[in-house]
Amino acid sequence: MMMRRRDFLKAGVVAAGGIAAGATVRPAIATEEKGTSEHPATLALTAEGELVVSSTLGRAAAGGSPDEVRRGVPGRRWVMVIDLAACDGCGKCTDACSKSHFVPSDREFIRVFKMRDSPTAAPYWFPRPCFHCDDPPCTRVCPVGATFKRQDGIVLIDAERCIGCRFCMAACPFSARVFNWSRPENSPAAKARGYSPEWGYPRRVGTAEKCDFCADMAREGKLPHCVSRCSMDAMWFGDENEDAVTNASGQTVRLTTLLRDRAGYRFLEELGTKPRVYYLPPDNRSAPAPGEASASPRAKGAGH
Amino acid sequence: MPGVIGAFHELDAAVHAIEELKQKRLGEVTVYTPTPRHELEHAIGAGPSPVRRFTLIGGFCGATFGYWIATWISDYWPLVVGGKAIASWVPYTIFGFEMMVLIGGLSTVVGLFINSRVPRLTMTVGYDPRFSHGDYGVWVECTPADAVTAESVLRESGAVEVRSER
Amino acid sequence: MATLARPLPEEKGKRVMRPNIATADVQLPAVRDYEQVDREIIGTLHPTVAWFMGLGVAIFFLLIGIAAWCYQIYSGVGVAGYNPPVMWGVYIITFVFWIGIGHAGTLISAILYLFRAGFRTTIYRCAEAMTVFAVMTAGLFPILHLGRPWKFFYLIPYPNWRYIWPQFKSPLIWDVFAILTYLTISSTFLYVGLVPDIAVLRDRETNPVRKRMLSVLSLGWRNSDREWRHFARAYLFLAALSTPLVLSVHSVVSFDFAMALTPGWHTTIFPPYFVAGAIFSGLGMVFTIIIPLRRFFGLKHYVTINHLDAAAKLALFTSLIVGCAYMSEWFVAWFSGSEFEKAFFANRIWGQWWWASAILYTCNMVLPLSLFSQRLRRNPTWLFMLSLTINIGMWFERFVIVVPSLSHEFEPWQWTSYRPTWVDYSILAGSFGWFSMWFMLFIKQLPVIAISEVKEIIPPKLRRRHEHGIDASGHHLEFEPSTPGEYD
Numbered sequence: 036m037m038m039r040r041r042d043f044l045k046a047g048v049v050a051a052g053g054i055a056a057g058a059t060v061r062p063a064i065a066t067e068e069k070g071t072s073e074h075p076a077t078l079a080l081t082a083e084g085e086l087v088v089s090s091t092l093g094r095a096a097a098g099g100s101p102d103e104v105r106r107g108v109p110g111r112r113w114v115m116v117i118d119l120a121a122c123d124g125c126g127k128c129t130d131a132c133s134k135s136h137f138v139p140s141d142r143e144f145i146r147v148f149k150m151r152d153s154p155t156a157a158p159y160w161f162p163r164p165c166f167h168c169d170d171p172p173c174t175r176v177c178p179v180g181a182t183f184k185r186q187d188g189i190v191l192i193d194a195e196r197c198i199g200c201r202f203c204m205a206a207c208p209f210s211a212r213v214f215n216w217s218r219p220e221n222s223p224a225a226k227a228r229g230y231s232p233e234w235g236y237p238r239r240v241g242t243a244e245k246c247d248f249c250a251d252m253a254r255e256g257k258l259p260h261c262v263s264r265c266s267m268d269a270m271w272f273g274d275e276n277e278d279a280v281t282n283a284s285g286q287t288v289r290l291t292t293l294l295r296d297r298a299g300y301r302f303l304e305e306l307g308t309k310p311r312v313y314y315l316p317p318d319n320r321s322a323p324a325p326g327e328a329s330a331s332p333r334a335k336g337a338g339h
Numbered sequence: 340m341p342g343v344i345g346a347f348h349e350l351d352a353a354v355h356a357i358e359e360l361k362q363k364r365l366g367e368v369t370v371y372t373p374t375p376r377h378e379l380e381h382a383i384g385a386g387p388s389p390v391r392r393f394t395l396i397g398g399f400c401g402a403t404f405g406y407w408i409a410t411w412i413s414d415y416w417p418l419v420v421g422g423k424a425i426a427s428w429v430p431y432t433i434f435g436f437e438m439m440v441l442i443g444g445l446s447t448v449v450g451l452f453i454n455s456r457v458p459r460l461t462m463t464v465g466y467d468p469r470f471s472h473g474d475y476g477v478w479v480e481c482t483p484a485d486a487v488t489a490e491s492v493l494r495e496s497g498a499v500e501v502r503s504e505r
Numbered sequence: 506m507a508t509l510a511r512p513l514p515e516e517k518g519k520r521v522m523r524p525n526i527a528t529a530d531v532q533l534p535a536v537r538d539y540e541q542v543d544r545e546i547i548g549t550l551h552p553t554v555a556w557f558m559g560l561g562v563a564i565f566f567l568l569i570g571i572a573a574w575c576y577q578i579y580s581g582v583g584v585a586g587y588n589p590p591v592m593w594g595v596y597i598i599t600f601v602f603w604i605g606i607g608h609a610g611t612l613i614s615a616i617l618y619l620f621r622a623g624f625r626t627t628i629y630r631c632a633e634a635m636t637v638f639a640v641m642t643a644g645l646f647p648i649l650h651l652g653r654p655w656k657f658f659y660l661i662p663y664p665n666w667r668y669i670w671p672q673f674k675s676p677l678i679w680d681v682f683a684i685l686t687y688l689t690i691s692s693t694f695l696y697v698g699l700v701p702d703i704a705v706l707r708d709r710e711t712n713p714v715r716k717r718m719l720s721v722l723s724l725g726w727r728n729s730d731r732e733w734r735h736f737a738r739a740y741l742f743l744a745a746l747s748t749p750l751v752l753s754v755h756s757v758v759s760f761d762f763a764m765a766l767t768p769g770w771h772t773t774i775f776p777p778y779f780v781a782g783a784i785f786s787g788l789g790m791v792f793t794i795i796i797p798l799r800r801f802f803g804l805k806h807y808v809t810i811n812h813l814d815a816a817a818k819l820a821l822f823t824s825l826i827v828g829c830a831y832m833s834e835w836f837v838a839w840f841s842g843s844e845f846e847k848a849f850f851a852n853r854i855w856g857q858w859w860w861a862s863a864i865l866y867t868c869n870m871v872l873p874l875s876l877f878s879q880r881l882r883r884n885p886t887w888l889f890m891l892s893l894t895i896n897i898g899m900w901f902e903r904f905v906i907v908v909p910s911l912s913h914e915f916e917p918w919q920w921t922s923y924r925p926t927w928v929d930y931s932i933l934a935g936s937f938g939w940f941s942m943w944f945m946l947f948i949k950q951l952p953v954i955a956i957s958e959v960k961e962i963i964p965p966k967l968r969r970r971h972e973h974g975i976d977a978s979g980h981h982l983e984f985e986p987s988t989p990g991e992y993d
Contacts, residue, residue, distance in 0.1 A: 155753035170422040180418035199652015201592040210590040241652025276867025350965035373961035375733040388738035409673040451739035455732040459725035467783040468708035473539035
């Protein structure tokens with residue numbers, strides 16, 4: 036079912052009412068403690084003017100209702116692990132992401148950089164999606180609440196609300212966000228699906244966008260496009276609450292064990308944004324380092 | 340309201356006239372002056388202006404409104420942003436402060452308007468354009484019977500022109 | 506310290522020390538009576554050919570800006586020179602610039618009023634009008650900057666069926682509240698101060714149509730003691746409310762930067778640094794405006810050299826604060842031990858942006874040191890030239906704050922450059938056109954010098970002839986009509 040704009044807005048009104056009704060307890064830290072139990076049924080006004088109680092109002096074929104889009108999948112804490120030792124910089128993740136999100140050619144949601152920590156260290160490939168920080172500097176500065184943090188850890192952008200002030204982009208220390216600088220050309224396939232913040236297209240001029248952790252795929256229990264297309268099994272995706280992450284080959288391992296055994300870290304952790312993307316250091320490489328094998332033309336060199 | 344108006348070129352003459360009229364207790368004295376002078380203010384001897392109450396009340400209302408609007412909207416449409424409570428009073432102090440200044444300032448102006456009876460649609464009797472130019476005007480409200488006394492007081496104090504109005 | 510302008514006898518070959526005027530009474534010996542004030546100030550209101558030409562130039566620049574904005578709305582904001590991650594550019598720079606300009610006006614009209622600094626009397630009306638128009642200009646820029654400017658009303662909290670409420674933790678919403686409050690209060694303050702002067706214009710006006718309009722604008726003000734008493738009190742409270750307001754506005758603007766994690770922005774020095782810079786830049790603009798104005802309007806005996814001298818001291822003082830902030834940034838970069846901060850700062854001072862930093866240091870820190878010389882403080886030509894460099898320097902200060910930080914963030918792959926396009930420059934020029942248009946319209950409709958306040962400082966006529974002035978308590982004031990600087 037494709038939602039029309041009016042339905043979407045109407046549902047938004049109702050969803051807002053539902054949230055307001057549920058928000059009796061005010062936690063100190065909203066992201067951490069805004070309870071998953073707090074998932075009230077939604078009041079909806081039918082076309083005939085009757086008030087009905089519904090929990091599935093406006094649910095699209097894929098993806099949730101506006102209410103669910105704002106809340107996220109209950110009980111989940113999505114997390115990504117990127118194994119820098121296994122990444123060969125082929126750029127398939129970027130390709131898969133761009134294709135599935137209809138990303139225009141001038142931008143990439145997940146970028147692969149050639150990194151080197153010090154003059155004596157070996158270089159390595161570094162894929163950078165949005166880190167979906169638990170303390171995101173971007174959501175805090177958004178003046179209209181267009182970008183938001185969900186219970187399942189995903190940070191999304193609602194382009195219908197975005198006014199394009201680019202404060203989030205200035206605030207993001209990782210430059211994860213990109214902007215629709217001119218009128219975007221939306222393909223018919225993109226238009227046909229209709230807009231939801233969970234996939235971010237069709238695009239609008241003058242709005243920000245970024246990697247969305249493939250929130251619609253996660254809702255269906257599938258891996259994000261970048262993870263499932265990674266031929267080196269360098270990317271893992273899963274649920275922190277389950278303590279399990281899965282890679283493209285279907286291997287599922289314990290998150291805590293993986294991070295402990297491989298000394299997992301988070302990028303620029305000292306900034307205090309608490310990213311939800313972990314990196315495994317590039318030691319005991321299973322993939323060729325930059326310079327050892329043919330590098331993908333897509334990958335960007337350091338300090339370009 | 341009937342009364343007598345006297346126009347003065349000189350400040351000390353106007354002050355003298357006001358003091359004389361007050362002694363004679365003829366009626367309420369109003370002085371028109373191109374610019375506020377302390378000499379005239381002391382001669383008139385009015386109490387403190389009540390505008391300050393308007394400022395105080397407006398400021399309180401504004402500060403309350405500023406905190407309230409931010410808190411209420413945050414609770415009404417709870418936007419989850421990282422690491423901040425839904426209604427976090429620290430940043431909302433900015434709204435409290437700004438609304439205090441805004442409403443406090445505007446209510447000060449309202450207080451000014453109410454207390455000094457502006458905007459007024461008609462010129463009251465006695466006013467003359469020269470009182471915004473360089474002359475001082477002394478207006479005393481009095482019955483026609485007292486008008487003669489008032490006129491003579493004003494003339495003796497050095498008024499350049501004295502006129503009875505009704 | 507009632508230091509009056511009393512010259513020391515000139516001695517051949519010896520440097521003449523001129524008296525210190527800044528603090529208290531600044532007399533206007535060349536203004537004899539109230540009628541002269543009315544005559545001379547109302548005399549400036551007749552439009553001239555030069556004025557029409559100036560207005561035409563201002564509107565021309567405004568039209569260029571409007572055309573560029575239309576093009577930008579049509580094509581998307583990408584036509585401006587943004588180069589990710591330099592997401593903020595000329596518009597934010599110019600926004601902060603104009604807001605800063607506004608601050609000096611409130612400083613002069615409100616803060617100096619509370620401090621009873623006598624030299625404010627003749628320059629404050631101009632400065633206050635400058636505030637209102639500068640804030641009107643500044644308020645446009647956040648909207649110009651938006652990717653979807655037609656959605657700007659999402660920023661305003663009003664009940665709506667879409668349930669789109671602002672996010673009150675965002676510094677941008679703080680900005681919205683601060684700037685709208687500032688605009689409202691500063692224009693109210695300007696208007697309240699104008700009411701008695703409009704009454705003067707009304708009473709002197711002969712054209713019946715204009716007289717009618719001025720009557721409405723003057724609210725039937727008739728200079729009674731009751732009106733003046735409440736007026737004085739209301740004016741005092743408005744000044745007292747504007748004083749913390751003006752300090753808060755630029756602090757809030759600085760939060761836009763200080764709340765982000767970007768190196769160079771994430772610092773607690775920003776609010777005082779911004780406020781001092783704002784007042785400094787605004788004083789620069791006051792000089793830029795008032796020095797030609799006193800010349801072309803023949804108001805040199807109102808805005809005397811002594812007034813300029815006093816205001817120049819204030820500019821020197823704020824320049825020293827700003828210079829102190831610049832120097833602390835060196836300390837912070839070194840002592841913080843943060844490699845990001847160090848790398849960013851080195852790039853800003855010696856690397857990519859060395860020229861912008863050089864302009865900044867020269868215009869804002871080095872050249873204003875010349876104001877330590879009294880001779881230069883009392884030289885209007887020098888002050889005017891210096892004010893132009895201050896304006897340029899303060900625009901570059903905001904450039905140096907915005908661009909080098911964003912173009913040199915944490916990782917090498919985030920490092921870029923920035924070059925504004927013709928759209929940026931056109932809109933920048935348009936903003937000057939917009940500001941100048943309002944100011945040009947203002948100076949020929951309303952008095953640029955507060956008539957009733959000037960009347961306050963000139964001696965009133967008294968029945969007993971006094972050789973000298975007389976102050977409020979009846980004490981004789983001695984002043985020399987031939988004070989140096991009062992006439993030139």
